[in-house]
Amino acid sequence: MNPVVLNVQGLVKRFGGLTATDHASLAVSQGEIHALIGPNGAGKTTLIHQISGALRPDAGHVVFNGADMGGLPMHERALQGLVRSYQITSVFKRLSVLDNLALAVQAVDGSSMRFWHAARTESVRFAAAAAVAQRVGLGARLSRLAGALSHGEQRQLEVGLALATRPKLLLLDEPMAGMGPDESERMVSLLISLRGEVSMLLVEHDMDAVFRLADTISVLVFGKVIASGNAQHIKDNAEVRRAYLGDELDASAPAQEAA
């Protein structure tokens, strides 16, 4: 068993009377792809918010690389290698693909409190950005404005932005949201190509993709992690079947959960 890179312990988040996260715990091992699944409203994105530092939990701990993240703000977690992508595409729409990625590289590449030297001349940084573009399948789109990309390409850029910061753990919030079959296939191949290189916590509704990608699956229902294990373990878990997957696993084709 590889060492644990992310350990979420007893996380609780309440919004008024609603307990969105209810003592949720899970562990992501080094190099693994860990899928977080659960019905709509189970609190998956809320959990991602707390792990990434966008939301502060009411109780519990997020331990990353052996260090308790405590109240560490999002940008500092990102600098330590805990980087998220967004369910709703959040790129720099009016900037080119290359500039988008170059900014992400810049985030982890020395100080940005430089006021005089022309940033455009940093050819190493722009080359690194172009390499990431290549990696996520946007190598031919470098000068295209991000807002002019197709939906699928914007999702690729979304993941590319997180990837360009050279994360240790990627928090991917539904990378395949709204994608067609071809685009989904490309995203799955991209994530498979990253396996071993970077650990991933992946929120995804596409069960086909989840079973192909995930080494470990955790099931979140009403803010609680009710089961964690490999695909077979999850498929066989009675509680999971009852609470969430239900008929889906009995059907011959791995159906996609209704949005």
Next chain:
Amino acid sequence: MPTHEQAAPGLLDHTLQLRWSLPVLAVLAALPVLAALAGDTFYVGLATRILIFALAATSLNLILGFGGLVSFGHAAFVGVGAYTVAILMQAGLVSAWVAWPAAMLASAGMALLIGLISLRTQGVYFIMITLAFAQMLYYLVISLKAYGGDDGLSLASRSSLGLGLDLGQDVHFYFVTLALLVAVLVLMVRLLNARFGHVLQAIRENEVRMTALGFAVFRYKLVAFTVAGALAGLAGALLANQGSFVSPALMQWSQSGMLMIMVILGGVGHLYGGVLGAIVFLLLEEFLSHYTIHWQLGLGAVLLGVVLMAPNGLTSLARRRTVQ
């Protein structure tokens, strides 16, 4: 391996556009001579006033246009700079080499303090809190009886610069103002094209994502706010010198509003937006007020026309033409 430089300049790329800015500069440099030939030196004073406001509006554009920070209290920093020069002069300190940097430092310090608090808010709240701070300073100055209170404070003379220049002479003062504006514009273009400028503009584009990427956005916004404050302080120092008089009216909210109108008129987030806005605004004021005391009506109509026809300001008209 292809070069990774972009083929076409993007949103993050800014240039001085020397092809037409140099001729404009040449005209501005020749202006005192032309005015003398025409026998009307009044225009040198007007031109100086325009250049000073161009500097102030440019400093506001740094945060408003490039940082997306709609600050409604920028006149406060102009005022702090102006009062710093006036108060130092009252204490017998006339050297521009001391008073002007002191004005910039005082305004920067004030911007740092105000920014530390107000930059924690967003949107409408940021607009209101910057306005509130500016009004607090306005009333503070009114209450300072030792420095004239409501009546303002006269300067015994203009600052002394040395270098064989006599700022008391309007033409000398004009050239110094012009040189400072050029220097500030060069500084701006370098800053915007540097890493800091890229980060600042990216924060304007998508602040949440910048945080997620690992940028301490608050710090960058605070630095920009402070730099803008310092440059506004310099404009204030010049303004105090030009009129040899400072008064709380410099810091009134309507002055902040005027600077915002200049930036919007000229072009939010365009290097020359503040300059063009100040020129158009003050020339309109000058000429319309010859015909009617209701000149603001005409100005309002122009502003309306610009906002409707060129939502990105007058500079966008030129840009659109070059694209076509």
